[in-house]
Amino acid sequence: MTVETIxxxxxxxxxxxxxxxxxxxxxxxxxxxxxxxLILLVIFINTRLSPFFLNAINLSRTSSDFMEIGLMxxxxxxxxxxxxxxxSVASNMGMSASLMGLMHNMGINIWLAALAGLTLGTxxxxxxxxxxxxxxxxxxxxxxxTFAFFRGIAFGFLGDQAARNYPSQFTFIGQxxxxxxxxxFSVVLFIALALIFGLVLHRTIIGRQxxxxxxxxxxAKYSGVPVEKIKFILFIVSGFISALAGLVLAARFGSxxxxxxxxxxxxxxxxxxxxxxxxxxxxxxxxxxxxxxxLIGLLRFGMGLLNIQSxxxxxxxxxxxxxxxxxxxxxxxxxFLKQVKFRWQxxxxxxxxxxxxxxxxxxxFWSRAPIIAQF
Amino acid sequence: xxxxxxxxxTPRINVWDLLARFREVGIIVFILLLGAVVTLRAPSxxxxxxxxxxxxxxxxxxxxxxxxxxxxLTKGIDLSVSSMIGLVAMMxxxxxxxxxxxxxxxxxxxxxxxxxxxxxFNSIIITFGKVPxxxxxxxxxxxxxxxxFFYSGGTWVNSFELPQSIKMLSKGRLFxxxxxxxxxxxxxxxxxxxxxxxxxxxxxxxxxxxxxxAEYAGIRPQRxxxxxxxxxxxxxxxGAVLWVSRFESAQTNTALGFELQTVTAAVIGGVSISxxxxxxxxVVLGAILxxxxxxxxxxxxxxxxxxxxxxxxxILIAVVLDKVIxxxxxxx
Numbered sequence: 001m002t003v004e005t006i007x008x009x010x011x012x013x014x015x016x017x018x019x020x021x022x023x024x025x026x027x028x029x030x031x032x033x034x035x036x037x038l039i040l041l042v043i044f045i046n047t048r049l050s051p052f053f054l055n056a057i058n059l060s061r062t063s064s065d066f067m068e069i070g071l072m073x074x075x076x077x078x079x080x081x082x083x084x085x086x087x088s089v090a091s092n093m094g095m096s097a098s099l100m101g102l103m104h105n106m107g108i109n110i111w112l113a114a115l116a117g118l119t120l121g122t123x124x125x126x127x128x129x130x131x132x133x134x135x136x137x138x139x140x141x142x143x144x145x146t147f148a149f150f151r152g153i154a155f156g157f158l159g160d161q162a163a164r165n166y167p168s169q170f171t172f173i174g175q176x177x178x179x180x181x182x183x184x185f186s187v188v189l190f191i192a193l194a195l196i197f198g199l200v201l202h203r204t205i206i207g208r209q210x211x212x213x214x215x216x217x218x219x220a221k222y223s224g225v226p227v228e229k230i231k232f233i234l235f236i237v238s239g240f241i242s243a244l245a246g247l248v249l250a251a252r253f254g255s256x257x258x259x260x261x262x263x264x265x266x267x268x269x270x271x272x273x274x275x276x277x278x279x280x281x282x283x284x285x286x287x288x289x290x291x292x293x294x295l296i297g298l299l300r301f302g303m304g305l306l307n308i309q310s311x312x313x314x315x316x317x318x319x320x321x322x323x324x325x326x327x328x329x330x331x332x333x334x335x336f337l338k339q340v341k342f343r344w345q346x347x348x349x350x351x352x353x354x355x356x357x358x359x360x361x362x363x364x365f366w367s368r369a370p371i372i373a374q375f
Numbered sequence: 376x377x378x379x380x381x382x383x384x385t386p387r388i389n390v391w392d393l394l395a396r397f398r399e400v401g402i403i404v405f406i407l408l409l410g411a412v413v414t415l416r417a418p419s420x421x422x423x424x425x426x427x428x429x430x431x432x433x434x435x436x437x438x439x440x441x442x443x444x445x446x447x448l449t450k451g452i453d454l455s456v457s458s459m460i461g462l463v464a465m466m467x468x469x470x471x472x473x474x475x476x477x478x479x480x481x482x483x484x485x486x487x488x489x490x491x492x493x494x495x496f497n498s499i500i501i502t503f504g505k506v507p508x509x510x511x512x513x514x515x516x517x518x519x520x521x522x523x524f525f526y527s528g529g530t531w532v533n534s535f536e537l538p539q540s541i542k543m544l545s546k547g548r549l550f551x552x553x554x555x556x557x558x559x560x561x562x563x564x565x566x567x568x569x570x571x572x573x574x575x576x577x578x579x580x581x582x583x584x585x586x587x588x589a590e591y592a593g594i595r596p597q598r599x600x601x602x603x604x605x606x607x608x609x610x611x612x613x614g615a616v617l618w619v620s621r622f623e624s625a626q627t628n629t630a631l632g633f634e635l636q637t638v639t640a641a642v643i644g645g646v647s648i649s650x651x652x653x654x655x656x657x658v659v660l661g662a663i664l665x666x667x668x669x670x671x672x673x674x675x676x677x678x679x680x681x682x683x684x685x686x687x688x689x690i691l692i693a694v695v696l697d698k699v700i701x702x703x704x705x706x707x
Binding site: 041089131136137138140141142145146147148149150152155156159160254266267273278309312315318321322326355357366367 | 451452469470473484489492495497500504506507509510511513514515516517518520521522523525526527529627631635638639642643647649678680681682683684685686688690691694696
């Protein structure tokens with residue numbers, strides 16, 4: 001087995017060495033291009049299905065719907081590249097927006113309240129970062145804890161109340177448009193931050209160090225990468241950006257409730273992973289993640305125009321997520337299956353599973369039909 | 376002088392030795408401390424009725440968290456448990472509404488079968504498709520939830536539409552103990568025996584500790600990983616039937632967000648997220664701790680709005696405490 005794998009690895013290395021001059025088309029096999037093609041496909045199909053899809057006002061409105069997810073995705077990309085994860089982003093945005101709402105309700109200046117919200121969000125990031133980087137707890141465990149903790153603080157601040165009546169200067173962050181054009185302010189904010197984060201990830205030493213940590217943390221540490229410090233800072237940045245996203249969401253809704261943004265963390269991670277990031281770290285790019293965000297946004301917008309339920313929309317995104325990772329492996333699997341000799345057990349198992357699944361779907365529709373017929 | 380030092384150090388080493396041998400001691404100490412503090416504030420905490428309530432509340436959590444534990448032991452994670460519960464609960468609810476005369480054991484079997492099939496989808500995607508578990512189950516989390524909506528068309532099953540037999544499944548009593556607690560206990564014992572004394576159970580630990588070493592030892596890791604998600608689905612299926620039975624309804628948002636609770640119970644119980652470490656006793660204690668925290672916060676009259684925050688904080692403290700104790704043990 002070892003000899004085989006080593007040979008295989010060598011082969012793969014040789015292939016990847018040659019790839020540079022191998023073929024012109026190989027650059028199109030990159031994941032980012034596939035996403036680009038998918039986006040074009042979605043636009044094409046949607047324009048056929050609905051005349052309202054390519055409407056500038058509609059597109060401008062819908063683009064601001066995804067900016068909170070996009071903002072939180074930026075630091076998440078860096079965190080996933082280092083092989084960590086931050087599940088607390090959505091709770092953090094709820095917490096900081098709730099503090100801002102509470103202070104606004106008490107009559108404090110909105111900008112002061114926003115500053116307090118940003119500070120609290122950053123402090124939340126400090127807590128995450130400290131526990132991950134210096135106490136050395138797994139990030140999944142820590143952020144699972146703060147996921148409940150931050151959301152709880154949000155409920156503690158506002159309870160069953162909501163904050164409303166934000167001044168129009170503030171709601172401009174979420175609803176306003178730049179210079180009377182159709183481009184929403186939040187989109188400009190997102191693009192500016194995406195450029196900064198993308199440059200940091202792809203054009204600086206810190207970016208290379210992030211990949212080094214993701215590929216092999218002990219090795220990175222021995223070669224002088226300040227692993228703890230980088231992780232600490234990453235989580236602080238994530239906390240700050242989550243708080244910022246919370247403000248954008250509050251400004252867009254014109255109100256704050258403590259359950260604002262519940263469940264967005266999974267949307268953020270979905271966008272990042274669909275963009276070609278390896279959840280184990282060390283792989284992926286900012287372009288891919290941004291393209292995936294656009295793809296998800298357009299898909300949801302298109303399905304919304306066709307009056308498809310939001311849960312079914314999530315189902316489609318979930319399927320897309322699985323298929324996007326499944327497809328690149330199918331070629332490998334087929335090659336693998338060719339090497340394996342014919343075995344009656346595997347045939348039996350495949351047939352058995354097919355029978356079981358067919359039975360499941362027959363049962364699924366059979367037990368559902370009479371009740372649906374009543375309505 | 377020297378004697379003084381040795382007198383001081385000897386008992387310490389014994390304590391750490393004890394801690395090293397029983398990983399669960401940390402969490403037991405935490406439970407006892409919490410219990411003592413709460414009893415001082417609210418004496419009604421230490422009553423049989425209250426403990427029955429706590430155990431009733433965590434039974435389903437314990438069952439599903441055990442499935443989650445088996446998955447985490449192999450370095451995986453199953454985020455789709457909550458949606459599997461939602462889907463199976465809805466399907467079981469629909470069948471019960473239409474055929475109220477169905478014997479209860481058939482319904483339990485149906486729930487187990489449906490859960491296993493849902494789990495096998497995960498298995499196939501993860502083992503054959505080579506998709507990382509967290510991504511695969513994140514995807515099926517929304518796929519199964521979408522199926523719940525698709526299946527029910529947005530409707531739900533009410534309490535009065537369900538027959539008495541399924542309600543009695545969890546509420547009936549044997550020697551004064553509710554069935555639900557007995558079922559959870561029974562399943563915990565089976566999982567304990569399975570993980571501790573069967574070859575497959577030991578193989579699960581082996582695969583989680585070191586896949587390559589396990590492969591050299593003649594274990595087929597892919598088979599174990601396939602099995603693990605099946606078991607998680609099976610236990611979620613049982614959890615779903617019990618959920619319908621306990622809450623007497625099947626809704627489209629049944630068990631929404633439950634997946635993170637099961638992971639929390641497992642992690643508090645000392646299951647390592649990087650695989651290979653964890654015991655059934657620890658997970659059951661973790662679930663009990665979660666139940667006690669929830670119950671205690673109500674008894675101590677903390678405002679319901681702050682309860683979630685206190686829960687999160689206590690979870691963080693428990694995890695950090697566990698880590699501190701563990702590093703001290705490892706150092707000794």
